[in-house]
Amino acid sequence: MASETKKKTTKRTTKRASTAAKKNGVHEQSEFGVAEDLKVSFNTYQAGAYTHTELGISEERVLAMYENMLLQRRFEERAAQMYGKQKIAGFLHLYIGQEAISTGTAEAMRIGEDSVITAYRDHGIGLALGMDTNACMAELFGKIGGCSRGKGGSMHYFDAKLKMMGGHGIVGAHIPVGTGIAFANKYKGEDTVSISFFGDGAIHQGAFHEAANLASLYDLPAIFVVENNQYAMGTAVERAAAEPDLYKQALSYDMTSSLVNGMDVFSVNKAMQDHIAMARENKPSLIEIRTYRYRGHSMSDPGNYRTKEEMDAKKDEDPILRLKSYILENKLADIGALDTIDDNVKAEVMESVEFAENSPFPDLDTIYEDIYTQKDYPFLT
């Protein structure tokens, strides 16, 4: 059964209550419309609380989700190796450990109609939405066959057809853009939604707060998803957040919020199903997903800010291993079939490396392309 629990069901008693109370000449708080028993209302989605059948996911789709998560994992493991070989340069932020979020979300979306926008840790959601593996790897290699023609690199994956709206490098700056995408969805009379992912570091940017206020003020079909992987680069949440329960930020913007275990793909999927349904009725919301990034912030991060014990404990929660156990326990496939999936995924990733190797570097002339739509723009030289 769907077991999200209303932790505190007390509704906020008033938004702009105007009942004035005056006792002995002293104003009670309520005169100002302040809720005296202000409590936060939110939903929780715990690990292990949902089965695929409850969520309406077929056995075939469960295996496809497993394959998808594994593709993200193997793709990034190979990318890290290629980084070591200096085939890939710049920043490379790995999503390893967070794959349940991307796959659980994609499974709940109408891909190609609903849109996703995210920050620079974007390989996972790109692949989850179905971006071409070859084009994704070639982009890391800076080749013309890349998804952004070699102009974006790791942090800037885009796919207009899949409504994958990036891939953005400035922390928090894409959140208002995601809100504008939602604005256009509603303006055009569609019932499509816009999902904005960002990290626990980004929630402190003014951009998030302005965007959340606008989304709620205009009743936009927007979902704000904070992927709380516990660390903004090397700064633990507790060292950056006056209120480390990030889901509570929704209170300020009169939005529903949920707290989700991000290591269980089904918990994520259930939360996304519920929040997408809300968004289709123009009710914006916030989801905090607690997750863990197994690798450093980027390739240059030695990770001195966390202990080996913490890392080891978290690895027992690996979302891919969790789904694998679920599949085997529920006899949706045997280990041989899962190994075959892994082999296929590895082959797909190796093929993408080969594609990237063979794709040419962009012609120098392309530096002036894709800036303006105007074909004859007179660039200064």
Place this chain on the structure above:
Amino acid sequence: MAELQLREAIRAAMVEEMQRDENIFLMGEEVAEYNGAYKVSEGMLDMFGPKRVIDTPIAENGFVGLGIGAAMNGLRPIIEFMTFNFSMVAMDQIINNVAKIRYMSGGQFKFPIVLRGPNGAAGQLAATHNTSFESIFSTIPGLKIVSISNPDDAKGLLKSAIRDDDPVLFMESEKMYGMKGEVSDDPDYLIPIGKARVAREGKDVTIIGHNKSYWVAMKAAEMLVSEGFDPEVIDPRTIRPLDLETIIASVKKTNRCVIVDESNPYASVASEIGFLIQREAFDYLDAPVLRVNAKDTPAPYAKNLIEFYMPSAEDTYKACRQVLYAN
């Protein structure tokens, strides 16, 4: 043709374009119920309703980002800044997002968005409300910068900006909103972005000025004419892309040039135009290119100081006499 105030010409452009294309909307602080801080959008809420004329909270970073996302997803937003001074709060959205996402996506998205409002000094408002930002924005590839000096250009260029598929920063002036002029009523009156206007033909010296500085240039030209000189005055109208061809042709004819520019002098619009002239027309110059900018200071409050701060017709006239070796 009809005689309109500059604010009415801007409004006419927006109204006509919004009637033509329902994907266009206007958003900004006080644009709807208040009828516009400078009454540019007066009556538009009644005409188009709250779906298309939208008041915002004071959150430039948020609502500019919203406009960018809306453009990315098929709409054609017009975002009004109460003044471009407040666009600084949205600088990240303008410089890192709207100018660059198309490039970083390999051309997958376009951004047909207009960011418009008054730019530059408007009197005794002190330093935070008196800056000219065109030189700062124009250094960024991916943007187009239009800065207008009269009602007819305002209408023709704003209509072009709204129809343009690239992001356009459209710069007006509080000081000129009440200025009247003949304006075309052709519903397809489009002045191309990137074309300068030769406002006065002459042969002795080229004076270049845009926005309010155009009027400074014209006043200096009058002073020169009264002394028997024959100056040419050019209004670039677009800062990026710059109509270099028209400027160079003029300088090759007059062999002398003075640029009036309300930007602070360091790395200003005048700096760039001056550099381009020396590179493209070095052998034609009979005198160094001079410029008349705002002072290299923040804008002051005191009446005498702000008057001293602004580029003046007197200084422009003197600079022209200097390049004419008439002193």
